Amino acid sequence: MTAWLDGVELARGIEEAVPGSVESSNATAVWVRPERLHDVAARLKQAEAWDFEYLNAITAVDYVEYFEVIYHLTSMRINQACIIKVKCWGRDEPSLPSVVDLWQGADLQEREIYDLMGVVFTGHPSLRRLLLWEGYIGHPLRRDYLEEPLPYSWPHGG
Amino acid sequence: MATRTEPITVNIGPQHPSTHGVFRMRVTFDGEDILNVEPVFGYLHRGSEKLAEERNYTQVITLTDRLDYVASQTNNQAYCIAVEKLAGIQPTERGMYLRVIAAELQRIASHLVATGFLLQDLGAFATPLMYCFRERERILEMFEMLCGARITVSYMRPGGVFQDAPEDFWPALTTFLEDMPGYLDELDMLLTGNEIIVGRTFDVGVLKPEIAINGSVSGPILRSTGVRWDIRKADPYDIYDRIEFDVPIGTRGDNWDRYKVRLEEMRQSLRIVEQCVAQIPEGPARAEVPFVFRPPAGAEAYGRVEAPKGELGFYLVSDGTIAPYRCKIRSPSMINLSVLSDILVGYKLADLIVTFGSTDINMGEVDR
Amino acid sequence: MDPRGFFELNTWYRGLYLTLDNVLPSWMSYFIAGFAVMFAIVNAMMLLATLYIWFERRALGRFQVRQGPNRWGPFGLLQPIADALKILGKEDIVPHGADRWVFNIAPIVMFFPVPMIVAVLPIAKNVAITDINVGLLFVVAITGFSTLAIFMAGWASGNRYALFGAARAVAMLISYEIPLIITLGSIALLSGSLAMGTIVATQNVPYLLVQPLAFVIFMMAISAEMNRSPFDIVEAESELIAGYHTEYSGMKFGMFMLAEFAAVIVASGLATTIFLQGWRWPFLPSAIWFLLKMGMFVFLFLWIRATIPRLRVDQILAFAWKFLLPLSVVSLFATALEVFFLREPDGSLTTNTLWIMSGINFGLAIVALVGWANVLGHRRYNPAPRIASMYRDGPLGSRPVEVQ
Numbered sequence: 001m002t003a004w005l006d007g008v009e010l011a012r013g014i015e016e017a018v019p020g021s022v023e024s025s026n027a028t029a030v031w032v033r034p035e036r037l038h039d040v041a042a043r044l045k046q047a048e049a050w051d052f053e054y055l056n057a058i059t060a061v062d063y064v065e066y067f068e069v070i071y072h073l074t075s076m077r078i079n080q081a082c083i084i085k086v087k088c089w090g091r092d093e094p095s096l097p098s099v100v101d102l103w104q105g106a107d108l109q110e111r112e113i114y115d116l117m118g119v120v121f122t123g124h125p126s127l128r129r130l131l132l133w134e135g136y137i138g139h140p141l142r143r144d145y146l147e148e149p150l151p152y153s154w155p156h157g158g
Numbered sequence: 159m160a161t162r163t164e165p166i167t168v169n170i171g172p173q174h175p176s177t178h179g180v181f182r183m184r185v186t187f188d189g190e191d192i193l194n195v196e197p198v199f200g201y202l203h204r205g206s207e208k209l210a211e212e213r214n215y216t217q218v219i220t221l222t223d224r225l226d227y228v229a230s231q232t233n234n235q236a237y238c239i240a241v242e243k244l245a246g247i248q249p250t251e252r253g254m255y256l257r258v259i260a261a262e263l264q265r266i267a268s269h270l271v272a273t274g275f276l277l278q279d280l281g282a283f284a285t286p287l288m289y290c291f292r293e294r295e296r297i298l299e300m301f302e303m304l305c306g307a308r309i310t311v312s313y314m315r316p317g318g319v320f321q322d323a324p325e326d327f328w329p330a331l332t333t334f335l336e337d338m339p340g341y342l343d344e345l346d347m348l349l350t351g352n353e354i355i356v357g358r359t360f361d362v363g364v365l366k367p368e369i370a371i372n373g374s375v376s377g378p379i380l381r382s383t384g385v386r387w388d389i390r391k392a393d394p395y396d397i398y399d400r401i402e403f404d405v406p407i408g409t410r411g412d413n414w415d416r417y418k419v420r421l422e423e424m425r426q427s428l429r430i431v432e433q434c435v436a437q438i439p440e441g442p443a444r445a446e447v448p449f450v451f452r453p454p455a456g457a458e459a460y461g462r463v464e465a466p467k468g469e470l471g472f473y474l475v476s477d478g479t480i481a482p483y484r485c486k487i488r489s490p491s492m493i494n495l496s497v498l499s500d501i502l503v504g505y506k507l508a509d510l511i512v513t514f515g516s517t518d519i520n521m522g523e524v525d526r
Numbered sequence: 527m528d529p530r531g532f533f534e535l536n537t538w539y540r541g542l543y544l545t546l547d548n549v550l551p552s553w554m555s556y557f558i559a560g561f562a563v564m565f566a567i568v569n570a571m572m573l574l575a576t577l578y579i580w581f582e583r584r585a586l587g588r589f590q591v592r593q594g595p596n597r598w599g600p601f602g603l604l605q606p607i608a609d610a611l612k613i614l615g616k617e618d619i620v621p622h623g624a625d626r627w628v629f630n631i632a633p634i635v636m637f638f639p640v641p642m643i644v645a646v647l648p649i650a651k652n653v654a655i656t657d658i659n660v661g662l663l664f665v666v667a668i669t670g671f672s673t674l675a676i677f678m679a680g681w682a683s684g685n686r687y688a689l690f691g692a693a694r695a696v697a698m699l700i701s702y703e704i705p706l707i708i709t710l711g712s713i714a715l716l717s718g719s720l721a722m723g724t725i726v727a728t729q730n731v732p733y734l735l736v737q738p739l740a741f742v743i744f745m746m747a748i749s750a751e752m753n754r755s756p757f758d759i760v761e762a763e764s765e766l767i768a769g770y771h772t773e774y775s776g777m778k779f780g781m782f783m784l785a786e787f788a789a790v791i792v793a794s795g796l797a798t799t800i801f802l803q804g805w806r807w808p809f810l811p812s813a814i815w816f817l818l819k820m821g822m823f824v825f826l827f828l829w830i831r832a833t834i835p836r837l838r839v840d841q842i843l844a845f846a847w848k849f850l851l852p853l854s855v856v857s858l859f860a861t862a863l864e865v866f867f868l869r870e871p872d873g874s875l876t877t878n879t880l881w882i883m884s885g886i887n888f889g890l891a892i893v894a895l896v897g898w899a900n901v902l903g904h905r906r907y908n909p910a911p912r913i914a915s916m917y918r919d920g921p922l923g924s925r926p927v928e929v930q
Contacts, residue, residue, distance in 0.1 A: 002393035028458075055374050056462075057488035059473045070473065072460060072488075076371065076387050083460075105374025105496045112492075116207075131200035131525060141208055168686045176764040190690075190839055279764045281836025283755060288590040354756060354835045507690065508838040511765045 002074070004028065005082040013050075017043045029070075029083040037086050038097040038123075044073060044084070045102050051075040052082065055103040058110060060117040062143045067094050067119055088119055098124040116141035165193055172201050176279050176511045179521025183498075183510075190506045195499040199492075202525035210485035214450050215241050216315065218485065222472075223310035225487065226523040228271050231257075231264035231301075232465040234314035239395055240461025240472035241316040245453035250445050253318020254396040255438040259331070260304060260313055261463070262427040262434075266338070267297040268466035269378075269420040269427075272518035276417055277349065279515035280358055286349065293341050296334055303327045317445030331435065338428055346421060359413035363501045363513030366411065373497040376490050377468025379517055382419045383411030389464035401433050413516040420518075450480050467491050467518060487526055491519040539563050564655050568641045575788035576606040582787070582828050589832040610780065618776040623684030632682060633774070633781035636675035639668045640788040646722050647795045650805050650813035654723060661722035662710050665796065666703070669751055672789070673699040676753075676760060679782075680770035691769030694839055695760040698750060701843055702757075705850035706747035709740045712854075712861040713800055716880075718873060726804035731880040734801040739857045739891035741801050743850050745826075748797070750846070752789045755831040759839050794823035848902055853894055860890055 011025035014032070021036035032040050044052045056072035067088040074081045088094040098121035099106045110121045111130040118139035121127055129136060138145055171182035180201035186194040206225065210218045222233040235257055242249060249257075274290030298308040303324055305313040313319055349355055365375070367383040380387055388405040390398045406422035408415030455478030462471035468490025477483040494517055501517075502510055539559055546555030580595070580603055587594025595602035620626055646661045648654040658664060673696060680692020713733060717725040734741050750757035761769030771782045798804060798819040805812035807819075837845065864886060868879045875883075 001399075054371050056469065057374075057460075057471055057473065057486070057493075059484075059486040059488075061475050061484045061486075072471075072473075076385065076392075079392055081393075103374065104369070104372045105493055107496050108492060109374075129200075131203040133200070140205060166686060166689075168690075175767060189693075277835065281755065281758065281762060281764055282834065283586070283831055285590050285832050288592055292591050352835070354837055357841055358835065358838060506838060506840065508759070508762070508765055508836070 001079075003078075003080040005080055007083070010082055014040055014043070017047065023087065029085045031085045031087060034086050034088055034096050037084075038099060038102075040084070041071070041099045041102055044082075050080075050082075051077055055099070055105050056081070058106060058113060060113045060119055060141075062117060062141065064143055065089070067117060069096060069113070069119060071099075093120055094118065095120040095122050097122055098127075100124055115139070118142060163188070170510070171198075176515065178275065178515070178519065179524075181519070181521055181524070183514075185502075185507075185510065187507065190508075192503050192505055192507070192510055195502045195510070197495050197498050199495075199521070199524050202521045204526065206526045207485055207487060210482055212481065214480040215245070215453075215482065216449050218482065219312050219315065220310070223312055224522055225489065225526060226268075226465065226467060226470075226491065226520045227309055228520060229264050229268040229466045230309060230311045231260045231313060232268075232463055232470060234312065235261050235396070236461055236463040236465065236470045237472050238314045238316050238461075239463060240459050240474050241453075243459035243461050244457050244474045244476055245316065245451060247317050247445060247447055249316075249396075250318045250442050251397075251439050252322070252441045253443045253445065255434050256304075256319045256323060256443060257314055258396050258398065258401075259431055259434045259438075260301070260311075260319070262430045263297050263300060265427045265466045266424045267294045268518075269424050270294045272420055272466075272516075273345070273349075273417060276413075276512070276515045276518075277355075279511045280355060286345075289345065289348075293338065296330075296337075300327060300330055300334065303330065315444055315447065317447035318443050320444060322443040328435070331431070335428060335432055335435070339425070342421065342424055342428075350418070350421075356414065358508075358512055359417060359516070361410070361412050362505060362509045363413045363416075363516060364411055365497060365501050369497055369500050370411065373500070374493045375468070375497055376494070377464070377466070378416055378419045378423065379411075379468070379494055381405065382408035382415035384409050389462060389469055393462070395461075395463060397434075397437075398430075400437065401430050403430050413512055416516040416518075452476075452478055452480055454478065462488070465490060467520060467523065468494060489523040489526060491521075491523040492526075494519060495524065564645075567649065567655060568644060571641065571644050571788065571791060572784070574791050575784055576610070577603075578791055578824060579606040579609075579787050581824070582831075585825070585828055586832055589829075613780040613783075614777055616776040618778065619773075621684055621773050624773065625682040625684070628678050628682035629773075630778070632675050632679035633778045633785075635671060635678060637781045637785040637788075639671045640785055640792055642668045643792045643796070647792075647799055648722050648726055648804055649795070649816050650811070657721055657723040659719070659721045662714060662720045662725070666707055666710065670703065672751070672785075673703075676770045679774070683770070683773040685773050687766045687768075687772045688770050691760050691766050691772070695753070695770060697839070698757065698759065698842055698846070701846035702747045702750035702850070705743050705846065705854040706751065708851075708854040708858050709743045709747065710800070712737060712740050712858045715858070715861050715865050716875065718875075722799055722804075726799060726806060728875075729803045729806070730877040731884060732801060732803050735884045736880050736887060737801070737857065737861065738888055739853060739894060740861075742891070742895065743854050743857065744797065744801070746850060747846075748793045749827065749830065750842070752786070752793055752827075754790070754827060756834040756837050757842055758836060759842060762836055764836075790824055790827050791820065794820040794827065797823045844902075849898060853898060856890070856894055857887075860887065 007025040007027055007029045011022045011030045014030060015022045018036055018039045021033055021040050023031040023033050025031060044050050052073035052075050054074040054076055056074050059070040061068045061070065069086045069088055071084040072081065073084065086096060088096050096119060098110055100110065108130060110124055111127060113119050114121060114127050115129040115131055116139055128134065165186045165188050167184065167186050169182060170185055171177040172180040182198040184196045184198055185192055206221050210221055213221070219234055219237060222237045223230040225233050241247070270290040270293055274287035277286035278284060301311055302308050304327060305311050305320070365379065365383050367385050370380050370383045371385060384407050386405055386407050391405055403426045406419050406426065408419050453476040455476060457476045458474065460471055460473045462469055469488065470490055471488035473486040473488065474482050475484040501513055505513065542562060543555055543559040546558055584594040584602065595605040598604045598608050620629055643665055645655040646658060646664055648657065676695040677692045680688040680695065713725065714720050716733060716736060717728045719725060753760045761771065771779060774782060798816060802819045805816040807815045864883050865875065868882065869875055
């Protein structure tokens with residue numbers, strides 16, 4: 001069975017490795033400060049004891065006051081997994097550091113989150129819309145998204 | 159006069175016979191050699207994640223059918239496991255066995271489609287495809303016995319499956335289990351040694367294990383690179399911990415390995431189904447779960463299965479209402495595309511089609 | 527009238543000529559009878575092509591565990607006619623960026639070599655539209671037009687898929703013409719003539735037996751010339767959508783389609799004439815024999831199409847230059863030596879000599895094909911150890927220790 005790491009213990013380890021990075025923690029997850037996310041991710045990937053070299057998924061949840069971005073990480077060698085969460089405040093331009101340089105698999109997922117949730121990942125090489133077309137207005141997976149009649153029906157008029 | 163050449167950009171797709179749906183690749187060619195590949199998709203985007211927020215937990219099952227429409231059972235399974243974790247439902251024993259039987263049959267069906275279309279992409283004018291579909295048809299007929307549907311099955315529910323298998327399902331399954339190894343051997347014999355198939359697939363579309371892991375690749379593509387990782391073994395769900403099976407792995411991660419890993423996985427799936435048939439207990443097929451239920455507020459759960467295309471996960475967040483607050487789908491097809499340019503650049507146009515076919519993506523799942 | 531003569535086209539031609547000769551001036555009856563027979567032969571070929579479309583689809587259906595067209599007419603026989611009517615009713619679209627003139631001419635250039643080649647095929651005893659003394663050369667020259675037509679279509683379409691198809695076509699067809707011509711040269715050496723009629727007349731032993739190596743090379747090269755599987759990269763439907771005729775619609779597409787299917791008929795007729803004694807064989811009328819042998823070759827082409835996947839473009843070119851070209855030179859050289867040493871004082875070859883050559887050439891063919899295939903084949907790839915390593919035991923998440 002994959003061992004899902006206890007959040008409190010993991011938080012202690014992360015705090016040791018990257019001081020001042022942990023916001024809070026509970027039994028399942030660790031909340032990391034957005035500005036230290038990249039450092040924490042790099043440590044999680046490279047440290048022997050963690051060895052989280054496989055990024056399962058990036059999820060964004062809209063809690064209206066803030067966005068929570070959730071990273072599922074797995075170590076295949078040790079068969080352990082953990083959940084790292086980041087709170088990302090603001091509605092207009094919520095932003096987080098990108099982890100594409102660490103995990104290539106984050107590329108399309110971060111683009112998808114930018115597309116549907118509107119979270120900007122700074123440092124992403126080509127942050128463009130993924131599923132919707134260029135020029136689409138709004139981010140439809142947000143809880144407060146209302147489908148307004150579009151001024152156009154398709155990208156190039158028509 | 160020196161000949162001057164310049165690269166040529168071609169849009170392969172969205173309307174193209176071999177992009178397996180509405181997928182588009184913006185490819186730059188130097189003659190026939192690929193210089194750059196950029197995937198463009200979203201043509202089949204239906205907003206499944208948003209739609210799920212408007213339906214109650216049971217109704218979402220029909221949405222999951224339409225993700226990877228050649229492997230609906232595993233989609234159901236992943237979603238139901240996530241809901242069970244979220245709401246603390248314990249599925250019944252018989253229900254779990256039926257789920258595994260259905261999921262493994264679905265894996266065989268999906269891999270048959272993948273193999274058939276790989277050969278179709280190789281240019282074998284539909285003959286292997288029709289052979290593969292002949293066997294897939296029998297599996298779909300068994301699904302019809304189970305739940306009345308062939309493709310969009312909606313067979314599983316939180317707590318088990320929605321109805322027990324009918325009487326005539328078991329004899330059909332037994333004959334299928336008897337026949338299928340012979341068919342697989344036939345397929346193996348017809349395809350594996352073929353000089354042209356070997357020439358077209360060996361050392362084409364090579365994926366290195368480090369890149370595969372870094373790119374979050376999962377499923378047969380990951381295993382073909384030699385990484386021994388299968389969620390059924392690593393994080394067993396349902397009743398996989400009681401079942402003996404091997405995880406076939408490749409050595410090079412080229413097209414041939416991907417094809418061969420799928421072929422071997424079909425054999426392993428047959429083994430799993432045989433053991434399930436032997437072990438399945440009597441009892442109710444479904445736990446007592448109401449149609450509408452409210453998981454505790456603030457609960458979060460990540461349920462995942464080893465789908466035919468890779469790790470299929472559902473991340474559910476509950477706010478205490480009858481509908482999920484957030485339903486995130488970790489679709490293996492889309493994430494496997496992260497390494498698309500790594501396995502395509504440097505090869506030729508004809509290899510592009512074959513390599514793309516061997517990654518076996520499904521647009522319903524990529525675009526959601 | 528000889529009852530067997532009923533099936534001989536020659537009888538009909540003579541009858542028509544003699545009947546007309548009673549009422550018309552001689553030159554006019556000659557012209558009308560000749561034109562009538564030409565008309566009949568060319569149209570019979572076209573009809574045969576449509577029949578072949580039906581046959582191919584039905585037979586492919588049998589190969590692929592399915593029915594094939596079976597609705598329109600008995601056994602779906604009228605399906606090609608329904609398709610033709612449908613195609614005629616389609617809108618004829620010329621793309622905006624197309625070179626209109628070249629685009630429109632290309633289907634015609636593609637189609638006309640087919641009846642031209644039919645003209646020199648002796649399709650029955652003493653029946654050929656013309657038996658010119660450079661028949662083989664004529665065939666080779668005329669087939670070259672298909673390359674031109676494909677390039678015209680691909681270039682004029684203004685479509686990148688079509689351009690890919692055209693570029694592939696030029697590379698491939700020119701490569702495969704060379705072994706084809708060299709192979710036909712060894713046939714000319716045997717028969718001592720380039721005329722089709724003489725090739726059949728001197729073919730006392732089927733050249734299929736006398737020249738097995740040449741036959742194999744001829745079949746491969748002619749498959750490539752017709753863009754048939756496994757050499758169908760020019761219109762590879764899974765890669766290039768439809769290759770050079772991606773942009774064609776309506777009857778122009780129909781012309782390409784018909785030319786493609788008629789090419790199979792003509793190539794089978796050519797193979798029959800050159801390698802299977804043409805119309806000669808006892809008991810049945812000669813035209814029937816010709817059709818039967820042709821049908822055999824047609825089925826062979828169809829069989830290859832139903833079974834073999836496509837090669838990649840570099841593999842195809844390598845196959846032509848590394849495999850077919852050396853072998854065809856070997857074949858030509860061996861034939862030349864045999865003819866030089868075994869011929870009669872007057873330069874002809876007796877039946878016994880042909881049988882002797884058959885023995886020698888079969889040995890040569892087997893040695894050359896097997897030997898050369900072993901040198902070039904994929905034997906160095908041995909899939910066995912890779913299968914065995916698939917069940918290697920190891921901890922979860924372990925990587926391959928060493929990837930070669």
